[in-house]
Amino acid sequence: xxxxxxxxxxxxxxxxxxxxxxxxxxxxxxxxxxxxxxxxxxxxxxxxxxxxxxxxxxxxxxxxxxxxxxxxxxxxxxxxxxxxx
Numbered sequence: 001x002x003x004x005x006x007x008x009x010x011x012x013x014x015x016x017x018x019x020x021x022x023x024x025x026x027x028x029x030x031x032x033x034x035x036x037x038x039x040x041x042x043x044x045x046x047x048x049x050x051x052x053x054x055x056x057x058x059x060x061x062x063x064x065x066x067x068x069x070x071x072x073x074x075x076x077x078x079x080x081x082x083x084x085x
Contacts, residue, residue: 018026 014023
């Protein structure tokens with residue numbers, strides 16, 4: 001909770017520090033920077049969501065056999081239909 005006196009002191013300090021003529025330019029630049037930051041964050045978020053979306057063919061996993069030193073599940077590749085081994 002800020003008192004009106006504290007806000008007034010900050011405004012007076014900004015006017016003294018930057019000058020009354022430069023404050024609108026600084027506010028405009030700050031607004032532009034905030035818009036750019038917001039759009040970049042939105043873009044990164046949408047790229048992350050697209051990358052995190054599962055693909056149509058997710059690798060299958062089988063459970064490890066008892067006593068298997070590996071992890072609890074490991075990916076398994078299905079043999080190709082064209083290859084006969």
